[in-house]
Amino acid sequence: MTANGPLALAPAMSDALARWLEVEAGTRDRSPHTIKAYRDDLLAFLGFLGGYHGCPALPGTLAELKQSDMRAFAAAERARDLSPRSLARRQSAVRSFLRWMADREGFDASLALSTRSPKYQRSLPRPLAPDQARQMLDMAGDGHDTPWIAARDLAVLTLLYGCGLRISEALGLDGRAWPFREALTVRGKGGRERQVPVLPVTHQAVAEYLRLAPYPLTPDQPLFRGARGGRLSPGIVATTMRQARQALGLPPTATPHALRHSFATHLLSAGGDLRTIQELLGHASLSTTQVYTGVDDAHLLSVYRAAHPRG
Template identity: 75%
Template sequence: MTESGPLALSPAMSDALARWLETEAATRDRSDHTITAYRGDLLAFLSFLGGYLGEAATPKSLASLTQSEMRAFAASERARGFGARSLARRQSAIRSFLRWISDREGFDLSAALSARSPKYARSLPRPLTPEQARGALDIVSTGHDTPWVSARDVAVMTLLWGCGLRISEALKLNGSDWPFREALTITGKGGRQRQVPVLPVARDAVAQYLQLCPWPLVADEALFRGVRGGRLDSGLISAALRKARAALGLPPTATPHALRHSFATHLLAAGGDLRTIQELLGHASLSTTQVYTGVDDAQLMSVYRAAHPRS
């Protein structure tokens, strides 16, 4: 579905969409992946409106949107095979755009915005156990023919597991961030900054990598380098963990992001409180962090069912 198809956007709508995406990227620190997804969400919605209303959607035509059009779009997406979770995510992007454009154009879209999103059961994160995480790091430490590359991969993964960083956050670190102090200042989603304590094991892993790395440490250049000296690509960390996953027989959910999940889950199991974990992870809402209590409860019930004499 493209803007040049039979239901092409009007120039005014195309301009509005581009401006909204620019605003999301600039003020909310959305990733390129998220902006691409948002663009697809809005093109799907606006193209649907063009067919439903019989003419290309314009900013002014959106002023008359009601729950009826929103429900019709949801029904159309379900008919195309969209599940509740995917549809809820798509509708969230659409609502953000509609709120933005209603403020910009000065009309009231409360009727359309009152349409409910589909309910769905949030899937629980799937962290690694401490033993699985240690085993994966052990394999990664010897997983590459070039020792400094192995040390680099271990250092990145140790930051994910030991500090709860997103992989994008770890790979944004520059030479000026080293040497690590007691805590790192991390800028996460939405431009939110947080202080993340650095464990000695993480500091030692990065120090070992830097000792072996053939590239000089430069203040305004990447801390973690690719073999050609550029900023490390996250896909290489995923590939290293994928090899370790295969060697250990771990499920496909054992990804770099699962190491961040592991940080939160292991901290909660050790007695950490949700508010502190929320701050360490950089979650905007406590409800996002609360999903980890479900992981802890699920693990507890698994142990109970396996061990209880009446099971």
């Protein structure tokens, strides 16, 4: 038996975990990344129970869980330096699994489910200011000696900022997506599709890259190519951003994902409503989008303090 891992699971519990993950993936539209995280969370929990009670966890073990068991698990995870935010996510996955098991096996899990998750301060996104975003794009467009690569880098970053895409969404586009129409169909987390308006400046940047690119554009090949013709790597885009931000004196938070944050924050500052921004970003929950209201409030407060230092 291991202290934390699949060897600590009895076959019945292993089967139950696999079934729950299938249900989460199939009926709740969870992404493969989320399913993997859930699996890791539950393996940690069930592995802990195996070591804590001295025998592999069984459905009957879950039926007898108390608050003391859940607190002991939380303490063990904190001792491993798991952050409050990660622990809260892990406990959320555990509670979802316990509810499902309680319904399936017919036991009362209320004692275990009543344990509170740790409080944590959700960090605010770190967007770029509008002028910083423009400078970043200008720098990226001039940042490579090979013209088509410079045009490619500018096109990718313009797409991230102009459409609010995740880097994986932008680099996952194939040739069949071109030419862009007024709206681009994007497949995001959990396979959810959304329509994102395409600004003329974004269309022009991608068109210029394709005009200069040495590789033919075909429906089944990547839209954005690396120097050798394969699909462009996120690491290359991150390197482009790092070089540009260093040249501009911007902080390390100026990453490709910061352009997505900038897209959302600048829309909100211009009067965009949260529901629309949620749809454009592809967030499953409005609460995820609401974090940008904190960014906007923080910006207004900083402006106020600069104008009224005695306030």
